[in-house]
Amino acid sequence: MNKNSDSRRASTVLELEGLARIKAMEEINEWSRLAEEEAVRDCSARGIPQSGILGGRIASIHRERAKRMVDSQIALRRETLRQAPEVATEESLKSLLGSAYATIDGVLKSIPEHLERRGFHMTADGVRPKDEFEAHALKAHSNREIEILKREHELRVSEQETRLPTVGAKDKRRVWIVHGRNLDARDAMCLFLRSIGLEPMEWGEALALTGKGTPYTGEVLDHAFAEAQAVVVLLTGDDFARLGKRFVDAHDTRDETDLTPQARPNVLFEAGMAFGKYPERTVLVQLGKTRPFSDVIGRNVLCISNELKKRQGLADRLRTAGCDVKTDHRTDWHFGRRFQPSECFTRRR
Numbered sequence: 001m002n003k004n005s006d007s008r009r010a011s012t013v014l015e016l017e018g019l020a021r022i023k024a025m026e027e028i029n030e031w032s033r034l035a036e037e038e039a040v041r042d043c044s045a046r047g048i049p050q051s052g053i054l055g056g057r058i059a060s061i062h063r064e065r066a067k068r069m070v071d072s073q074i075a076l077r078r079e080t081l082r083q084a085p086e087v088a089t090e091e092s093l094k095s096l097l098g099s100a101y102a103t104i105d106g107v108l109k110s111i112p113e114h115l116e117r118r119g120f121h122m123t124a125d126g127v128r129p130k131d132e133f134e135a136h137a138l139k140a141h142s143n144r145e146i147e148i149l150k151r152e153h154e155l156r157v158s159e160q161e162t163r164l165p166t167v168g169a170k171d172k173r174r175v176w177i178v179h180g181r182n183l184d185a186r187d188a189m190c191l192f193l194r195s196i197g198l199e200p201m202e203w204g205e206a207l208a209l210t211g212k213g214t215p216y217t218g219e220v221l222d223h224a225f226a227e228a229q230a231v232v233v234l235l236t237g238d239d240f241a242r243l244g245k246r247f248v249d250a251h252d253t254r255d256e257t258d259l260t261p262q263a264r265p266n267v268l269f270e271a272g273m274a275f276g277k278y279p280e281r282t283v284l285v286q287l288g289k290t291r292p293f294s295d296v297i298g299r300n301v302l303c304i305s306n307e308l309k310k311r312q313g314l315a316d317r318l319r320t321a322g323c324d325v326k327t328d329h330r331t332d333w334h335f336g337r338r339f340q341p342s343e344c345f346t347r348r349r
Helices: 003-045 052-083 090-109 111-117 128-162 182-194 201-212 216-225 265-276 308-321
Strands: 174-178 231-235 239-241 260-262 282-287
Touching: 003 052, 052 090, 052 111, 052 128, 090 111, 090 128, 174 182, 174 216, 174 265, 182 231, 182 308, 201 216, 216 265, 231 265, 265 282, 282 308
Parallel strands: 174 231, 231 282
Antiparallel strands: 239 260
């Protein structure tokens, strides 16, 4: 969308907002009129017409009217920003705040007129101290709400700018592998992926995607996850871990009480990142025995091995994730490099 079309859209949504504002103000004015009449009827029925109670209620109705008008203006602008984010300029928000202030001043200054219309003979000085306090409070409320609106918009724009596409990568062959220290397992996975027509990405490729000389690791991973059609999280038991003894209770299993092979922390963390962004394109692959972690309990983790049916299972998962898997009339993927778990470990207390 070019600048001219952006400008036209902004102009259109602001015009529509203006029309919606007129309608909202009419509805709020009608609400205040009916509320006034109800207050008059109530006080008359109680035998206290022209009382201070009635005057106070009428003044309160119009102070509430001012607040409702301001809140309505801000709510309408919030909807406008959803449709046309380019409207959120510093100038336009400053103008909105000025409009809110003008609304507050106009409504509060009209309170003596409404009281006189109901038979109260008083000057503006009679309600000015209270209304000056209310004006200050309502303007502070307006300022706060517009700051919240501004912050919400900034967060929304930031999220949209960093949100990476979930519909699929441009190249359906590309796969990002999350792995630990078992480099033999990583190499075996790379060869397997290539044997079924896929292209495992290298760290240097992901670095280049950021366009930065020294990016944060999180930035590299964000771009890698977005560029790849699938993320293969290779869980290998490279570390050993157990629950701290002071936290053990009678119902804990030996996976909690004994030292057990566990995936590296970076693998578990990156698995969470991948699932958070692209759950439908993330495949958990376990090689050998590893300590379970609760966040993936219930998910179907594929246990890879050198069996043909296990290799077939991984190829099918990748195809389901949208990868351009090619296995027809090929046999290399039946064998390839062997998947070797991390060094075997005997359980001990």
